[in-house]
Amino acid sequence: MPENPWLSVTGGTAGPGYAARFDELAAEGADLHGEARRVHELLAGEPSDVLDAGCGTGRVGIHLAELGHRVVGVDLDASMLDEARRRAPGIEWHLRDLATLDLGRRYDLVVGAGNIWPLLTPGTHARVLARLAAHLRPGGLLVLGFGLDDEHLPFEQADHDPVPDLVAYDTAAVGAGLTLLTRTADWEGVEPFAGGGYAVSVHTRRSCTP
Known part of the structure; x- marks a missing residue:
């Protein structure tokens, strides 16, 4: 089985440093909740069941819970989940491989x-x-945002296996019974995606999957 890129780079010990970096950004007045706001808007502000996949230290999931949603978080890195549990022990955090x-x-x-x-x-x-x-659930939404080039990726792509592109992403989404609703270049849902280095895609689950 190939090695997971995140765990190979961080050794599974990045949690404390990662959390500290975002604490510093928050102290400097940075807006850390754009992703959570977009999710909240997509759910029309209605309290909903949300799965935070690759939740890390819980930055997004914790704010969604503060907005009234019922959140469950999953991640592959135990050190990141330790930080999430420390910050929000009332949320369910699971150590899981998404695959x-x-x-x-x-x-x-x-x-x-x-x-x-x-x-x-x-x-x-x-x-x-x-x-x-x-x-x-049928009609539920999958919202993923990720980088597509070295400027927006968390590592130098040349040092790792090539990341499947948006065509591969869309092909996999269709195979999973998902339909693309919208794609933007930002989490605000404002800037249209025009082939740049970052994309936020919103898919919905069809009632009948293959």
Whole structure:
């Protein structure tokens, strides 16, 4: 089995440093909640069941819970989840591989805000989309934002296996029973995607999947 890029680079110990970096940004007045606001808007502000896939230290999921949503978070890195649990012990945080994810329940929306697509273990991308789609209720939404070039990726692509492009992403989404609703270049949902280095895609789960 190929090694997971995130764990190979960080050694599974990045949690404290990652959390500290965002604490510093928050102290400097940075807006850290754009992804959560977009999810909240897509759900029309109605309290909903949300799965935070690749939740990391819980930045997005915790704010969604503060906005009234029922959040469950999953991540492959135990050190990141330790930080999430420390900050929000009342939220469910699960150590899981998205390629084999089975929580036994469905959600109104699944969000992947942490560049999870390029950080997936090589060869598992289509499987992960299928597992995320399987956790959606019919009509539920999958919202993923991720980088497509070195400027927006969390590592130098030349040092790792090539990341499947948007065509591969869309192909996997169709195979998982998902239909693309909209794609923008930002989490605000304002700037149209025109082939740049970052994309935020919103898919819906069809009532009948293949």
